[in-house]
Amino acid sequence: MNGAAKGAIVGGAFLAMLGGAGYGVYALVGDGGADGGKSTSAAGPAAPAKGSGPVSDKDAAQTARAFFAAWSAGDARAGADLTNNPAEAQGALGDFRNKAYVSKVAITPGAQTGTTVAYSVAAEVTYEGVTKPLVYESKLTVVRGNTSGLPLVDWQPSVLHPQLQKGEKLRGGAPASPPVKAVDRNGKELTAEKYPSLRPVLDSLRTTYGKKLGGASGAELWIEPAAQDAPRRSLLTLVEGTPGRIETVLDADVQAAAEKAVLKFPQASVVAVQPSTGDVLAIADHRGDGFPASISGGRAPGSTMKIVTAAMLLDRGLVSADKVAECPPEVSWEGRTFKNLKGFKLDNETFATSFAQSCNTAFIKQIKPVHDIDALPKEALEVFGIGVEWKVGVPTVDGKVPDATGPAAAAAYIGQGQIQMNPLTMASITATARTGVFRQPVVVDASMDGRQLAKASRRMKPAVAAQLVRMMKLTATDGTARGAMASVGGSDKGAKTGSAEVDGAQNPDSWFTGFSGDVAAAAFVEGGGHGADAAGPIVAAVLNAG
CATH class of the missing domain: 3.10.450.50 (Nuclear Transport Factor 2; Chain: A,)
Known part of the structure; x- marks a missing residue:
């Protein structure tokens, strides 16, 4: 409270x-x-x-x-x-x-x-x-x-x-930005009291749009952030101001489900996106530090990154969903050995099965045939929009797939190494895979302020998109995501699991991303273990609400 x-x-x-x-x-x-x-x-x-x-x-x-x-x-x-x-x-x-x-x-x-x-x-x-x-x-x-x-x-x-962090200060008086009344896509009011995870989002909307909406400031007690461009966080209202009304593309029902879902695990975050539009439907975090890791974090996403790697390999004709892909228990690249979970292997199975079972070695064995060391960053940038600045309507961190060589390049193929993602970027990647088209996520429609949205330089090839969706569906029905996605109704559903090892951490981070109909969602649980165990149920709950 x-x-x-x-x-x-x-x-x-x-x-x-x-x-x-x-x-x-x-x-x-x-x-x-x-x-x-x-x-x-x-x-x-x-x-x-x-x-x-x-x-x-x-x-x-x-x-x-x-x-x-x-x-x-x-x-x-x-x-x-x-x-x-x-x-x-x-x-x-x-x-x-x-x-x-x-x-x-x-x-x-x-x-x-x-x-x-x-x-x-x-x-x-x-x-x-x-x-x-x-x-x-x-x-x-x-x-x-x-x-x-x-x-x-x-x-x-x-x-x-207790909410003060390093460099922050308590301040009172008349704030520079008038309050805002944020509503969802159906006109339902969104408040921090009802949707606690939205507090940073609402504070950001106020800072960015408050003066433009015709409201009037009252008097408050707030937390002054350490960073100049960060939003103030209101603690207590002394005199009610006159709020300006701002329409978001969030969905109050999906947001409520997301808020409830993340409470099941500590250090959990989730984002839901509408693939057909790029609209952000929900943003939720359950963290002791109050940090909006869902949209501002950056962690290695583990095998959920195989969505991008698979798209790159399919695009270059090096693999095909129905062709056999070798999946040995381990493989080496430039002095480092990479293994599958518990050393499993697949004999004479297709690349689709390797994707569904999250076979690391099937992906890393392709790094030599690819030749091009910047193939993965190029795919992420040109097709999935990772690496261009997004203008979502609130501050976000938009993912990082840097050039890498040696063992780091191989690690990147399975979402480790220097790759940095958060639930927003992974939900967007899933939405792009779902439709074959990158649509930059937004919380506030661009018509609100005329900002230019990021675009990808090329669309995914239809054949690549079809195979990618088919492999994600197989993962949801017969692969590592089967248990978590069992509760999601209908047959039009797909997913990808991930777990990411973090230096010094006792347990890997849990990642999970999936789609159902016209909703894509991604979740991350810090130290949560395997993707299907912690992040999976969160995504399933959000997809069911959408």
């Missing part, structure tokens, strides 16, 4: 809480407190003396109490001196009152796990005579100072507010 929502629940209980504050509650009352450099409050709990070795639980609790007392008293200097980064902490604690307009705050320590102390914050934000409550929970960790030997709060932006 976000701070604004929690604040609405607490509401009028705030003053009563302050008036009856008991042991362990640190409160600042009134507007006559410190200016960020001097304290006018009574002395709070003393911090422990310096020592050596690991910080004890007792010292951690004592340091946390002293820090809470200084923070709640508005004494930025005293609070900062209790951290391991006093310069940054003093600025942030001072801004909490002077630039975020927090007029009252009560901090209640919660559960302690070792040297990590949880706490709840009940605050009031006041701007130009309007006051609203803000309630949230966070935690801090106490560490030993490198030079001082003192137990100190390990200063992170999240100490001030």
Whole structure:
């Protein structure tokens, strides 16, 4: 639950809480407190003396109490001196009152796990005579100072507010961009409260289009991003502005299904695209860091990339869906050995079967006949639009298939190495495979602002498109995607699974992409294992909703 929502629940209980504050509650009352450099409050709990070795639980609790007392008293200097980064902490604690307009705050320590102390914050934000409550929970960790030997709060932006990331700041007042009322393709309103994954998208739409839609700003508390071109993230509305209405091509029903599906797995993301138009139907993420990995991430996509590799090989006439393709248990290229999962092999089977069973070696054995080291990047760029700048209507990262040589070139054939994708780009690749035509994904129709959409330089050959669709259908009915796609109704469905090894990770990333009718979807679960196990059910749920 976000701070604004929690604040609405607490509401009028705030003053009563302050008036009856008991042991362990640190409160600042009134507007006559410190200016960020001097304290006018009574002395709070003393911090422990310096020592050596690991910080004890007792010292951690004592340091946390002293820090809470200084923070709640508005004494930025005293609070900062209790951290391991006093310069940054003093600025942030001072801004909490002077630039975020927090007029009252009560901090209640919660559960302690070792040297990590949880706490709840009940605050009031006041701007130009309007006051609203803000309630949230966070935690801090106490560490030993490198030079001082003192137990100190390990200063992170999240100490001030859990949604703050490195370089970000809390700010209040009248924002530059008026609010927007976003609606889906059928006129249904899209709100961050109902569709939490859309918060970054809605913030981006506001930043880009707010001034163009005739709305008027109110007053808010927001997170100012570290990057200049990144959208602000609203935390609390003090005075409602007049929103401008913006029409998106999202589908509220598909979005709702996507939101529900990603909740089943941590670090999960999914995007759905309409192949016939390029319209983005849904964007959803379930991540602890709030990062929109669905549209802004970049990870190796594993065997889902074989869609592009297969298109390239079919295009060059090196393979055919119905011709036998050798699939040994392992194959070497320039000193590196590549293996199939658990060393499986296929005897006298077609390339379509190798695709459906995700045989790595059947693909890598073709690198020598291809000759051209930039064949895969060219196919990705010229046919699938990967490598040109997309103008979706919100900020996106649009995939990367760089030139590679040696073992890295072979790894790229199976979606490893330097390849970078996200669910948006993989959903688009699947949509292109489905129709044979690249249509740049959009969240807002280009007619909204006249922006020029990216185009591919050539269409996929009809024979290639037909074979690619047939192989994806085989994968969905008799290949590695069979289990995940079993719940998707109808016969017009196809898929591709993928798992990508990541250096230092215990489990591979789970990837899955598929289509059903005029909906294509791709999902990614960080550390989720095999594609059909985690990402597969997410895609299936989204396809069923479409």
